[in-house]
Amino acid sequence: MEFNPKVKLIPAFKNSPGVKRVGIYARVSTARAEQLKSLAAQVSGLADHVYKRNDMIIRDIYIDVGSAKTGSSRREFSRLLQDCQNHKVNYVIVKSMSRFGRDALEINESIRLLKEAGVTIHFLLEDKEIERDTPELEQTTMAAIIQSENEQRSANIKIGLRQRAMLGTSGLYSKPCYGYVKDENGNLIPDIYQSAVVQHIFQLYIDGKSEAGIIEDLAERKIPTSQGKERWSKKAIETVLTNEKYTGTAVILKSYGNREPFRKPNAHEAIITQEVFDKVQEEMNRRAKRKRKE
Numbered sequence: 001m002e003f004n005p006k007v008k009l010i011p012a013f014k015n016s017p018g019v020k021r022v023g024i025y026a027r028v029s030t031a032r033a034e035q036l037k038s039l040a041a042q043v044s045g046l047a048d049h050v051y052k053r054n055d056m057i058i059r060d061i062y063i064d065v066g067s068a069k070t071g072s073s074r075r076e077f078s079r080l081l082q083d084c085q086n087h088k089v090n091y092v093i094v095k096s097m098s099r100f101g102r103d104a105l106e107i108n109e110s111i112r113l114l115k116e117a118g119v120t121i122h123f124l125l126e127d128k129e130i131e132r133d134t135p136e137l138e139q140t141t142m143a144a145i146i147q148s149e150n151e152q153r154s155a156n157i158k159i160g161l162r163q164r165a166m167l168g169t170s171g172l173y174s175k176p177c178y179g180y181v182k183d184e185n186g187n188l189i190p191d192i193y194q195s196a197v198v199q200h201i202f203q204l205y206i207d208g209k210s211e212a213g214i215i216e217d218l219a220e221r222k223i224p225t226s227q228g229k230e231r232w233s234k235k236a237i238e239t240v241l242t243n244e245k246y247t248g249t250a251v252i253l254k255s256y257g258n259r260e261p262f263r264k265p266n267a268h269e270a271i272i273t274q275e276v277f278d279k280v281q282e283e284m285n286r287r288a289k290r291k292r293k294e
Contacts, residue, residue: 020056020120023080023089027064027099039063042095049093049124059089077110084117096125162253166262172252173264177245178226179271188268195271197223201240202272205280210287211237241280246271 026042028035043061050056060083062076083089092114094100100110111130114121121130164170179198180188197218204214211234218232225232244251248270254261 018055020091021059021089022050022056022091022093023059023083023119024050024061025063025077025080025092025094025099026061027074027077029066031065036065039065042099046093046095046124056091059083081113081117084114084119087118090119092119092121094121094123097123097128162259168264170252170262173250173267175252177243178240179246180268190269190271194226198240198246198271201237202246202276202280205241205283206276241284244277247274247277 024043024046026039026046028039028042043063047058047061050058060080062080064074064076080089080092084092097107101107111121115130115132115134118132120132122128123130174182174186174188176182176188179191179194181191183189201214201218204217209217214237215232215234219230222230223232224230225236240246245268248266248268250264250267252262252264253259
């Protein structure tokens with residue numbers, strides 16, 4: 001064969017029995033754009049690490065999205081575990097221990113399952129390999145440290161959110177919802193079409209329409225949801241009817257522990273009056289009491 005300097009030769013021993021069959025595992029907690037960007041970086045970095053090694057070959061990539069809560073379903077991790085048990089994968093690479101769970105219990109359980117399948121796990125960020133004979137105490141200690149770091153990071157994020165909310169500089173105050181868009185300066189302004197729909201929904205409810213009746217009215221008028229769906233859900237109607245933002249008041253951090261939420265009056269232009277909003281809340285409470293009695 002004539003030598004061609006433009007052709008890259010791949011060593012044949014990559015297919016030898018001693019080559020590690022690698023499974024790359026990546027995990028993010030939500031499907032938000034910034035999280036998906038982080039996911040792409042995770043996979044790219046792990047794949048690059050494998051490609052630089054002559055004793056490794058990628059067998060598969062396993063990705064879990066939206067599984068931040070402890071005990072939540074992790075389909076791709078289950079598939080990884082099955083492939084390890086079937087000896088398709090004998091070496092697992094993960095960016096960090098924190099990708100295996102949000103607390104020490106979940107992290108340890110994940111490691112234990114893979115160890116029982118006879119695989120070696122390499123945590124790239126910690127630069128730590130855990131093998132079948134790695135002492136349980138060692139991995140438990142590492143998992144506890146990761147949990148502590150996660151808890152501290154979460155606490156710092158909450159403190160930052162609260163401080164920005166107190167100063168009135170939080171971006172959450174100007175987060176758009178149905179009926180609003182942002183102008184060139186990032187301020188909320190009513191969307192001409194959607195704001196009219198919001199006013200229509202409030203008026204229908206005041207006129208005695210139920211949530212189901214409002215849904216039928218919007219369907220007849222062919223008014224789509226913010227996601228472009230033809231039919232509104234009851235929850236979507238209730239969300240509109242209880243959203244104080246339409247009065248011009250921004251309310252944030254509603255589920256911030258046992259603390260009161262932060263309120264910013266006159267944060268943006270109102271779509272409905274406070275009087276109309278209060279009237280709807282009173283009517284919703286009246287109807288709820290009537291249902292309970294029935």
